[in-house]
Amino acid sequence: MKTHLPLALAATLLLSASTAMAAEMSHGIQSDLLYIAETAHNFSGGIQRGTTNEAKGTLDITIDTEKAGWWTGGTWLIDFELDHGGNPSTMAGDFQTLSNIADQNRTRLQQFWYQQQLMNGHLSLLIGTHDLNSEFDVTEYGSLFLNSSF
Numbered sequence: 001m002k003t004h005l006p007l008a009l010a011a012t013l014l015l016s017a018s019t020a021m022a023a024e025m026s027h028g029i030q031s032d033l034l035y036i037a038e039t040a041h042n043f044s045g046g047i048q049r050g051t052t053n054e055a056k057g058t059l060d061i062t063i064d065t066e067k068a069g070w071w072t073g074g075t076w077l078i079d080f081e082l083d084h085g086g087n088p089s090t091m092a093g094d095f096q097t098l099s100n101i102a103d104q105n106r107t108r109l110q111q112f113w114y115q116q117q118l119m120n121g122h123l124s125l126l127i128g129t130h131d132l133n134s135e136f137d138v139t140e141y142g143s144l145f146l147n148s149s150f
Contacts, residue, residue, distance in 0.1 A: 027069075028063055028065065030061070032058075032062075035055065035056070035057045035058075038055070039052070040053075040054075040098060042092055046091055046093045047090065047092065047093040048091050052091065053085045054084070055083070055085050056103070057083075058080070058081050060077065061078040062077050063077075073118065074116050075114070077114075077128075079109070079111035079112070080108070083101065083103040085105070088102065109129070111131050112128050113127060113129060113130045114128055
């Protein structure tokens with residue numbers, strides 16, 4: 001049986017960091033810990049039949065500079081992701097991907113940015129590494145389909 005010691009260690013560290021940050025929420029620091037897991041089974045067709053499991057853990061830390069007592073209109077975001085498991089597209093033969101969380105086995109800094117609101121919120125400046133999928137080309141109905149084109 002394959003051991004998942006690195007995964008257990010990373011999950012423990014993420015949970016510890018999230019618990020420690022929870023006490024600081026009233027001071028402008030918020031942390032969110034999210035874990036998503038899924039199982040996919042190919043009953044027929046595709047490249048091969050079988051079952052695969054994949055999962056994604058995310059730790060987001062947001063700092064509101066005004067609530068933290070630093071300055072007005074600033075926000076920091078730090079987003080860590082931990083991916084593990086298989087990829088159902090290897091069984092089905094889908095080039096676009098069947099799962100939006102299957103992303104090899106890796107841990108990474110996904111987003112790290114700072115945003116400053118200017119001119120009473122009429123202008124905003126954002127600098128850093130930002131996931132543009134969260135802002136552009138997002139369709140309300142895309143999540144209803146299995147096809148990853150949406």
